[in-house]
Amino acid sequence: MMNKVLMVHPTDNVMVALKDLEIAENIEFEGQKITTTSPVKSKFKFALKDFEVGDEVIMYGVLVGKVTQPIKKGEALTVDNVKHAASDVVVRDRRTSWTKPDVSAFENRTFMGYHRNDGQIGTQNMWLVVPLVFCENRNVLAAKEILEDKLGYSKGRDYDLDIDSLLQKIENGSEGNAILNDDIVIPLSEQKKNRVFKNVDGIKFLLHDGGCGGIRQDSDTLCQLLAGYLNNPNVAGATFLSLGCQNAQVDILQDAIKKVNPKFDKPVFYVEQQKSGAESDFISNIVKYTMAGLVEANKVERQPAPISALRLGLECGGSDGFSGISANPVIGYVSDMLVALGASPILAEFPELNGVEQSLTDRCVEEKDAKRFVDLMAIYKQRAEAVGSGFDANPSPGNIKDGLITDAMKSAGAAKKGGSSPIVEVLDYTEQVTKPGLNLLCTPGNDVESTTALAGSGATLITFSTGLGTPTGNPITPVVKVSSNSILAERMKDIIDFNTGSVITGEDTIATRAATMLEYLLAVASGKEETNSMRMRHDDFIPWKRGISL
Known part of the structure; x- marks a missing residue:
């Protein structure tokens, strides 16, 4: 029988309602007896004691808010009686030992991946057609219209x-x-076409609004991001379109590629419109270079690869009050399993780590990474506050409506995606993942900007937890949508790939559901399963201009 309530951490002074609770409903939980003094919606929290103004609200074992109005024991927490609050953070002695999960069932397992000459292994084999400046978006679309249908990559709805x-x-x-x-x-x-290039999973046409105008740092950062996309082992090579006069010059991109990977040897072609004749000649060259690149890309076939080669991006969006107790802990357990197997999970979205900085800092293996994390968070927070929008503005109306009433409460649940393993490196935006183990990557909380960044730093798979539903995907890295509740999984079955609602109902444990998820991830990595975002071509790509984006 499904419990009505859940206590997330033994030191918490609030509980989570797993079902709608009526006023004056009697609750018994592990020896505690509480009578609700107000209705409590499913996913919301209610008080385990009488609170006075200024009292701290503790959930997940951390400070998630402060009381603004007296709250009676059994009363629901709302935006009217609680405000955001988070603990200060300091770099101190770190505790990086941890108990590894049992991964004996996966120790000798492999997936079928694409082996690159530099030793990286991808889960996809994609060719990119990318503009260096927004002026070329129209020509990218012209090439897309010509190439996709002829080569068998167009997909009917x-x-x-x-x-x-x-x-x-x-x-x-x-x-x-x-x-x-x-x-x-x-x-x-179902509509399927025979592909001309059997070993090429797709041609992806990236559009963006950068490359010129704005500030030079934005165009330089765009080049660094594009270099990361090229370096991602899911990418076989690329055709770049240049107008010629833009800030994002070809040589800046080439320098960024060398910096990212001195051993880079994938085929890359550059086509400049201001050196071309008629537009038809320009489009013709784009098509010819791309076709030549596809011939080379098609020579690479899937081969067995160790699980340790995987880099799993950890993302959430459209979160609800269950995300932090079902989907995110399951993903976190998978993250720990992958660390135990030598792989590299990547936890991003720095605005959604506000309030849990101390526990993450304490998990950094190296003091330099602990200091870097604290510094990056402080700079991000200061810049947000300077424009009148601090981290406390992060929860969206949908988050709040579904029980995530403070940023620290949202963050404490979001951080569960990172499991409990030590943090081996802290990376800034566009920097590459190179170490096995859990990595932290500075990105915005914005779903698409963050998934774009994860792929740009090397993620070859991405898990994306959601409680409300979102169609976000990525052009080069498979995005696995993970539902926090079964109602969403059923209602948006054409978007959700994996359901963790059985953890809420008690049918599954976090560990058993995580083992099933890892099996599914290996199938996706091997090309045996196509995620819904891949099927529906949710190829979202938004470079971060390093302004304030929560």
């Missing part, structure tokens, strides 16, 4: 919309409101 029936009703005099309730979705049979 698994549904169509019956617009003709709506037009007929309008022609017959129907008012706008009369057609709103019509179901016009028409299911289609």
